[in-house]
Amino acid sequence: MSGSDDLHTDETLMLLYVAGDVSAFATLYGRHKDGIWRYLLRGSHNEASTAELSQDVWASVIKAREGYEPRARFATWLYRVAHNRLVDHWRAERPQEELDVAAEVAGPEHQTPAARATQEEQGNRLMQALSALSVEQREAFLLQAEGGLSLDEIAITQSVGRETVKSRLRYALAKLRGELADVWP
Amino acid sequence: MSGPNRPPNQPNDRELQDFLDGHGELRAAYHADAQEQSPAAVDDAILRMATKAVVVKVDIPQRPRVQSASFNPWKTSLAAAAVLVLSFGAFLQIRKDPIVERAVFEPAIQQAEIAAAPPAMKAQSASPSESRQRALARAQADVAQRQQREKKEVSTVADATVGMAMAAAPAPVVESELASSMAAEDNVAAKDAVGAGAQAFAMQDAAPAPAPSPPAAAMAKSIDQQRAAPMGRMAAAPAMAAAESSFSASAASMSEAPIHRWLNTCSAEALLAVPSRDDAGLFAKPQLWNGLPVVAIVGNALVFDASVSQETILAQWGATKNAAACLKPAQTAGGLSLHCGCIQP
Numbered sequence: 001m002s003g004s005d006d007l008h009t010d011e012t013l014m015l016l017y018v019a020g021d022v023s024a025f026a027t028l029y030g031r032h033k034d035g036i037w038r039y040l041l042r043g044s045h046n047e048a049s050t051a052e053l054s055q056d057v058w059a060s061v062i063k064a065r066e067g068y069e070p071r072a073r074f075a076t077w078l079y080r081v082a083h084n085r086l087v088d089h090w091r092a093e094r095p096q097e098e099l100d101v102a103a104e105v106a107g108p109e110h111q112t113p114a115a116r117a118t119q120e121e122q123g124n125r126l127m128q129a130l131s132a133l134s135v136e137q138r139e140a141f142l143l144q145a146e147g148g149l150s151l152d153e154i155a156i157t158q159s160v161g162r163e164t165v166k167s168r169l170r171y172a173l174a175k176l177r178g179e180l181a182d183v184w185p
Numbered sequence: 186m187s188g189p190n191r192p193p194n195q196p197n198d199r200e201l202q203d204f205l206d207g208h209g210e211l212r213a214a215y216h217a218d219a220q221e222q223s224p225a226a227v228d229d230a231i232l233r234m235a236t237k238a239v240v241v242k243v244d245i246p247q248r249p250r251v252q253s254a255s256f257n258p259w260k261t262s263l264a265a266a267a268v269l270v271l272s273f274g275a276f277l278q279i280r281k282d283p284i285v286e287r288a289v290f291e292p293a294i295q296q297a298e299i300a301a302a303p304p305a306m307k308a309q310s311a312s313p314s315e316s317r318q319r320a321l322a323r324a325q326a327d328v329a330q331r332q333q334r335e336k337k338e339v340s341t342v343a344d345a346t347v348g349m350a351m352a353a354a355p356a357p358v359v360e361s362e363l364a365s366s367m368a369a370e371d372n373v374a375a376k377d378a379v380g381a382g383a384q385a386f387a388m389q390d391a392a393p394a395p396a397p398s399p400p401a402a403a404m405a406k407s408i409d410q411q412r413a414a415p416m417g418r419m420a421a422a423p424a425m426a427a428a429e430s431s432f433s434a435s436a437a438s439m440s441e442a443p444i445h446r447w448l449n450t451c452s453a454e455a456l457l458a459v460p461s462r463d464d465a466g467l468f469a470k471p472q473l474w475n476g477l478p479v480v481a482i483v484g485n486a487l488v489f490d491a492s493v494s495q496e497t498i499l500a501q502w503g504a505t506k507n508a509a510a511c512l513k514p515a516q517t518a519g520g521l522s523l524h525c526g527c528i529q530p
Contacts, residue, residue, distance in 0.1 A: 017235070025235045029228070037223035051227050058231045062238045126214050144205065145215050151205065170201050176211055177200070 010074035018065050029058065032075065035146040036082055042130065042142055043086045053089055057082045072153075079147040080157045083139070090135075129179035137172035140165055282334075 006027060008016065016024035036057060041050045060081050130138055136158065143149045143157060154165045203209035471478035471490055477497060478490040 017239070020239050022232075022236045022239050025239075026232055029231060029235070033223045033228060033231075034221070037227075038219050038221050041221055051224065054223060054227055055231060055234075059234060062235050065238060124218065126211075126218055130215070145212060146219075148207075166201065169204065170197070173200050173204060173209075173211055174197065177197075180214070 011070035014065075014068055014074055015070065018068050025062075028074070032078055033058075036078065039079065039082055039142045039146045040086060042138065043135075044089060045131070049089065053082075053085050057085050060085070072156075075147050076149055076153040076156065079143055079149060083143075083157050125179060126176060129176050132179075133172050133175060137168045137175070140168040141172045141176075144169065 008024070008027070010028060010031065013024040013028040017028065033054075037050060037054055040053045040057070041047065044050050044053060057078070061078065130141065133141065139158065140154055143154045149157065151162050151165050151169075155162045158165065200209060200211070204212050471480050473479070474489075477493050480490050
């Protein structure tokens with residue numbers, strides 16, 4: 001990756017890639033690969049599926065190269081592609097699988113305070129609590145935390161209104177805070 | 186802002202705003218734990234995919250560029266020389282065109298011909314829409330016939346001129362556009378009888394020619410066909426007066442801004458302001474260009490209503506040429522020429 005590419009915006013890097021600059025794509029990929037990976041991982045709960053989803057998402061980005069126009073922020077567009085791919089994945093999987101996964105990670109309330117305090121990390125509980133959120137609330141949280149999307153951009157991605165997104169985020173944060181209330185510094 | 190002091194599970198707007206602003210304990214806690222990264226194997230596969238997508242596209246154009254690099258200099262010069270030859274040849278042809286000369290220098294003949302068929306003129310005055318249809322059909326026929334005449338009369342040099350005419354001369358360009366995008370109009374031109382030859386000449390590129398300068402061959406042909414049912418620029422005074430009065434009466438209902446803005450700015454936005462047209466390319470109602478009614482735009486040319494005189498058009502064009510700075514005259518031949526490259530992307 002060239003040093004000068006790091007100074008470009010995402011949209012400029014994508015346009016450079018459209019013009020044939022592969023190093024620009026490498027820079028762009030480096031900026032977003034882990035965020036997309038975690039976003040897909042939290043949604044699929046499976047590394048193998050995440051690898052496949054991730055390649056599908058970036059393949060869509062590469063394929064869209066010919067007709068790419070920076071009408072929106074690159075991150076907004078990228079996470080919308082990822083969201084759509086994730087939705088397709090959920091539809092293809094059996095619905096109860098997600099519930100099973102959620103049940104597996106849920107359960108801090110069954111542990112004693114001492115057991116909770118001795119858990120590996122506070123963050124581990126946070127991840128468990130995140131998994132216990134509803135799909136929509138978790139998605140809204142991740143789109144902001146990983147993608148840095150604004151309320152309006154999240155609304156566009158989830159195809160809902162702005163206030164709905166605010167409501168989802170409020171309750172997501174409240175639930176997460178509630179899970180960590182007893183160990184919050 | 187400690188956790189235990191806040192009622193859990195209760196929405197907190199301040200916490201939400203902090204989160205959206207990139208701050209807050211929850212966000213920090215999440216990022217501290219969210220350390221997963223995409224595996225190197227996945228990264229490699231995706232980057233290979235990205236490289237392959239570009240390499241496939243780049244290979245093909247690179248070879249021709251390398252091969253043709255050495256030819257660029259003289260190829261450009263050849264093109265420039267051909268354009269000059271084309272321009273001069275087209276100028277000579279227009280000056281030599283007997284029909285054109287007749288139209289310009291023998292108005293008396295036309296006056297007599299027009300006087301011989303007043304009913305047709307009156308009928309056209311009374312039906313503007315029919316007049317516009319015929320005007321457009323005439324313009325198309327003019328372009329086609331001029332093209333045929335040029336092919337017959339050109340010499341070896343003119344052959345190259347004709348070949349370049351498609352690129353440089355506005356009239357051939359207009360015709361090529363007609364051929365490619367106005368098939369319906371071609372049908373109209375073919376079927377329409379040579380009846381009342383409504384005055385319609387394509388305004389094409391030109392310098393502000395002096396008064397006696399001949400019009401474009403398209404208009405010349407139009408005049409030629411008007412012999413059968415004369416109605417045109419050189420119409421008799423009564424008919425002209427009638428036509429003009431009808432236009433002045435309806436001027437209030439016409440919109441001048443779109444075409445004038447198009448000529449001034451030559452922008453895509455202005456182009457969009459051009460009023461909607463029917464399938465034949467005619468405006469639903471004539472648009473005004475410096476007070477002159479325009480019934481259609483054919484390619485890059487304005488098609489005026491039959492009642493508009495050549496002299497009037499030239500006078501108006503001369504008055505606005507400074508405003509039409511965006512225009513690119515492709516030839517300096519006399520006649521009615523107003524060319525703007527804005528319509529063509």
